[in-house]
Amino acid sequence: MERHSISTGVLVVGAGAIADLHVAALSTDPRSRLAGFVDTSGERAAQAAHRNGGVPWSTDLAEALSWPGVDACIICTPNDTHERLAVQVATAGKHLLVEKPLATTVPGARKAAEAFAGNGLTLAVAHSHRFYDYARTVREEIRSGALGRPVLVRLALLGSWIWPDWRAWVLDPARSGGHALHNGVHLLDLVTWWIGSRPLSVYARGQRRTAAELDVHDYLEMVVRYESGATAVCEMSRAHRPAGYSGRDVVVQGTEGLLTLPWDGEGPLLTDERGTAPLDPGVAYGFAAQLGAWLDALTAPPGPAATEAGVGAEEALLAVALGVAAERSMALGRPVDLEEVL
Structure with a gap:
């Protein structure tokens, strides 16, 4: 995806309660569009897709990452899966906003961060309270x-x-x-x-x-x-x-x-x-402001505006x-x- 792309296709990984807040934020920003859902439960993924206009869904992340129009992911899965899924998303060449914490261990957080470093991909971690x-x-x-x-x-x-x-x-x-x-x-x-x-x-x-x-x-x-x-x-x-x-x-x-x-x-x-x-x-709605900061980083030309938005890998590792x-x-x-x- 070009960093100046107008519309970013976002795949939501994990269709639980926190995903609903991220999806609601996606609906408020014209720079993004919901590209589909992935969940280990097919029933949960299908229900989420149906609630959101019949977007695609899958239980296979690798398959979904290959869908046309998927530029980035939001990971809303249990904490112990974040490291593995983040590395998979980076390997597929997609940008990522992942629910906090970045990982459950410091080595795991470092591994996830390194998967995105230096390859033109943006990693942000959803420390949402910063945006309230x-x-x-x-x-x-x-x-x-x-x-x-x-x-x-x-x-x-x-x-x-x-x-x-x-x-x-x-x-x-x-x-x-x-x-x-x-x-x-x-x-x-x-x-x-x-x-x-x-x-x-x-x-x-x-x-x-x-x-x-x-x-x-x-x-x-x-x-x-x-x-x-x-x-x-x-x-x-x-x-x-x-x-x-x-x-x-x-x-x-x-x-x-x-x-x-x-x-x-x-x-x-x-x-x-x-x-x-x-x-x-x-006045600000935290999840919408958080999404906006992430999209700023994806859509701005390389430079300070692209690197200062959101909570990046170094701060997330420290957290x-x-x-x-x-x-x-x-x-x-x-x-x-x-x-x-x-």
């Missing part, structure tokens, strides 16, 4: 210098049970990589993006609040130290009650100011020597390392240096 209003607002305020240098970031994302039942693959650490890598990686990636410094270590604690029989921790506390001297404190829950509860809290303490962003809908507040003032959180370090920290009961896992 609150995350962009915090990033922009830090980059503007209004807060000075960040010294402490606290991010809490709290919610109730989201998985369909106890057989869900995300509850199997061999498939998901553990909760720190599957869901906690959202926070680890986001605070690192905000702070803009190299992470040095992760100290994590996990709890099984829903039931002791869980194979993953459904509540996480993670502390990350950075080269700049900053510290990030992350709290992630899929165990809060009552059912349907959802909460978020952001605090960024800088050398020149304090930013707070509560969940209550009033928007972020910036406090400095001039007093406290509200900020405009902006995997942070998630792996958090899981290792919980197992060992001590902080884990990033160099131990990289």
Whole structure:
């Protein structure tokens, strides 16, 4: 596919719930079109194809990658398949947007990244929280210098049970990589993006609040130290009650100011020597903005505009390392240096 192509044919691999969000985003951008579905379940693939205008479907990725008009893929499959499928997509010469994490191990993430490097193909990883209003607002305020240098970031994302039942693959650490890598990686990636410094270590604690029989921790506390001297404190829950509860809290303490962003809908507040003032959180739908960034990279001529859009391989590899370090920290009961896992 030429990078300046107007319409990018996108094959969606995996027809589960997260795929619906990506497909909805595809429908909003005229630069892309849904080229079909692949799923290990023929019934699931066929149903997804029928819901979306009768596009082609298959249970064979190799076959689908050979269809005319397939320029790129979005992978929405379980975490333990990402490395293998990413390499297959790269070998077929297609661009890729893959659900986070890039892989469940650092060597696996590196292998997937290397499959795309230097061959004119674009790899992006769906760290979708970067594309939501609150995350962009915090990033922009830090980059503007209004807060000075960040010294402490606290991010809490709290919610109730989201998985369909106890057989869900995300509850199997061999498939998901553990909760720190599957869901906690959202926070680890986001605070690192905000702070803009190299992470040095992760100290994590996990709890099984829903039931002791869980194979993953459904509540996480993670502390990350950075080269700049900053510290990030992350709290992630899929165990809060009552059912349907959802909460978020952001605090960024800088050398020149304090930013707070509560969940209550009033928007972020910036406090400095001039007093406290509200900020405009902006308006964006995260999955659509994420898709737009990926398409920017596919359709722009080679150069900064093509390389800066989206979450690329290097940042995605670092996110995997942070998630792996958090899981290792919980197992060992001590902080884990990033160099131990990289």
